[in-house]
Amino acid sequence: MIRENYEHGFPPADWEAAKEEARQAMIAAASRRGVITYAELAAGIHTLQLEPWSTHLAHMLGEVSTAEREAGRGMLTVVVVRKSDQVPGAGFFELARTLGCDARDRLGFCATELAKVHETWAGRAAEPAVQRSAGGLRSFRFPESESALLAGITAENAHADLLADPSDRELGF
Numbered sequence: 001m002i003r004e005n006y007e008h009g010f011p012p013a014d015w016e017a018a019k020e021e022a023r024q025a026m027i028a029a030a031s032r033r034g035v036i037t038y039a040e041l042a043a044g045i046h047t048l049q050l051e052p053w054s055t056h057l058a059h060m061l062g063e064v065s066t067a068e069r070e071a072g073r074g075m076l077t078v079v080v081v082r083k084s085d086q087v088p089g090a091g092f093f094e095l096a097r098t099l100g101c102d103a104r105d106r107l108g109f110c111a112t113e114l115a116k117v118h119e120t121w122a123g124r125a126a127e128p129a130v131q132r133s134a135g136g137l138r139s140f141r142f143p144e145s146e147s148a149l150l151a152g153i154t155a156e157n158a159h160a161d162l163l164a165d166p167s168d169r170e171l172g173f
Contacts, residue, residue: 006059010048015060018047022057023064029079030121035114037083058091065095074116075099 038052068076096103
């Protein structure tokens with residue numbers, strides 16, 4: 001859902017980065033012809049900490065869905081579902097009506113929109129992790145899970161700007 005004159009209170013760059021993280025997670029779900037729960041989506045957004053039930057996340061989903069529909073790719077947020085019944089929340093249908101869609105038959109509308117989104121993204125990989133434009137970096141795509149983020153990191157190749165002082169036990173002494 002989109003609320004008119006909504007003030008999310010986050011720095012604009014952080015909001016846009018988080019929105020792109022969410023978009024990429026939804027594209028990944030759609031590309032494998034699947035869905036993602038609100039909780040899974042919220043956990044995959046790293047730039048901002050958003051709760052699955054938050055107004056912030058609902059508004060963000062509204063912005064993504066509106067832009068995707070205007071681009072002719074359908075309401076991408078149809079892939080974001082409640083765990084309990086695997087159907088999008090009420091805000092999805094409210095937005096659909098606002099965008100001029102006939103969503104009176106909720107399940108029928110979901111099935112049609114989900115088929116369109118799956119067809120649009122099926123088999124397509126998510127966009128590159130870093131996209132460059134004339135002005136520099138445009139966006140980032142982060143891994144879908146913590147395990148994907150940590151894949152390949154070992155004690156020998158890990159790096160941090162501020163390292164803790166490890167104990168002798170941690171170092172194996």
